[in-house]
Amino acid sequence: MSHPPSAPTPRRNVLEIPTYVAGKSAAPRPGLTSYKLSSNENPYPPLPGVVEAAQAAVAQMNRYPDMGSSALYDALSARLGVPVSDLAAATGSVALIYQLLQAFCEPGDEVVYAWRSFEAYPIAVAAAAATSVRVPLREDGHHDLSAMSAAITERTRVVLVCTPNNPSGPSVTQAELDAFIATVPAHVVVVVDEAYLEFVRMADPVDGVATYRTHSNVIVTRTFSKAYGLAGFRVGYAIAAAPLAGALRAVSLPFGVSGVAQAAAIASLDAEPELLARVDELVSRRAELVAGLTDVGWRVPDPQGNFVWFALGERTTEFAAVADELGITVRPFAGEGARVTVGEPESLERVIELARRFAR
Known part of the structure; x- marks a missing residue:
């Protein structure tokens, strides 16, 4: 006969949840402006009109928010051309990942995703008591969609496609995504995680809205945290069949x-012209950064987000330490590599100097 535990015990899957590691803030350096390049944040201040709208809402803080997010859904519906019934909002797109795994996975069901990809995926899968099936990225940092297709079993309930992929940078094309979805059973949810879609500049880019319209098992997730610069307010949304x-x-x-x-x-959403101008500037800085990295001997995977990836292996920890000395923080993944955000113009030369010290 088994004895009850002597103290409350969480479910086994809760004890197995990995810890999310957030990007560090830059440490002050005497005589040096520090730059936080570890969290893929937008370096610009809020868009015009946003602070005023937020301040007006603060005056109503004694009231509950609109639980139905009706005004936000109306604005998104008008902007995207989708019915309100096909929208779901949450505290960042990461919350939607948690919710969809909770909604569609029984304990032990499998969730297939590329690895390395968004750090929250294995955390959310474990929280749902589901099982992660990680499919290694290709050598060039792209999703290996054929291998992901082969990894689908009768236990698979959800497949996650992060495009552009965080932290490696490349995106899948629409043709690649369409061909992949055609191999996925109709009862399996395909998540197209487009947290960085505004930064994509490539031939045949993914159109998440068009994809959802043609596939009833697709959920598109997007966020206001990156391009829109609302990381501190936590707003994301999903587009999917009702x-x-x-x-x-x-x-x-x-x-x-x-x-x-x-x-x-x-x-x-109302400040779209200014948003697009800022995104174009960040994309221009990204190209400038890649050119500088190429000049000092680095080849980074095709960056389609607002960040670049350095495959460093065992040199990753040293790379992060030297970055700190240079007054910048990066996001290291021990033993694998480091992700560096495209930030303020002044930070670019620091990143290039960092890369020069680690040139291959």
């Missing part, structure tokens, strides 16, 4: 997206 979007809303945290965040997101 039954799938409804399932995400059903498991959402009531009143999860604050009233201030909803107001800021709507105002950010």
Whole structure:
């Protein structure tokens, strides 16, 4: 006869959840401006009108936010040309990943995704008591979609495609995504995680909205944290067929997206011309950075987000330490490599100097 534990014990899967490691802030360096390049944040201040909209919402902080996010859904519906029934909002696109795994996975069900990819994937899978099936990226940092297709079994319930892939940088093309989805059983959810879609500049880019329209098992996730610069307010949204979007809303945290965040997101949508100008500038800086890295002997995977990836292996920890000495913080993944955000113009030369010291 087994004896009960002497103290409350979490479920086994909870004890196995990996810890999320957030990007560090830059340490002050005497005589040196420090730059945080570890969290893929937008270096620009809020878009025009956003602070004012947020401040107006703050004045109502004694009231609950609109639980239905109706004004935000209306704005997104108008912008994207999709019905409100096909939308679900949450505290960042990462919350939607948690919700969809909770909604569609029984304990032990399998979730297939590329690795390395977004750090929250294995955490969210473990939290749902599901099983991660990690498929190694190709040598060039791209998804190996044929291997991911081969990894699907009768236990698979969800497949995650992060495009552009965080942290390696490359995107899949629409043709590649279409061919992949054609191999996925109709009952398996295909998540197209487009957190960085605004930064993509390539031939045949993925159109998440068009993909959802032609596939009833596709959920597209997007965020206001990156291009829109609302990382501190936590707003993301999903686009999916009404039954799938409804399932995400059903498991959402009531009143999860604050009233201030909803107001800021709507105002950010209204500031699209300025947004696009800023994104174009960041894309231009990305190209400048890649050119500088090439000049000092580095070849980075094709960066389609607002960051670049350095495959460093065992030199990763040393790379991060030298970055700190140069007044910049990067996001190291021990034994694998480091991700570096495209930030302020002044930070680019620091990153190039860092790369020069580690030239291959």
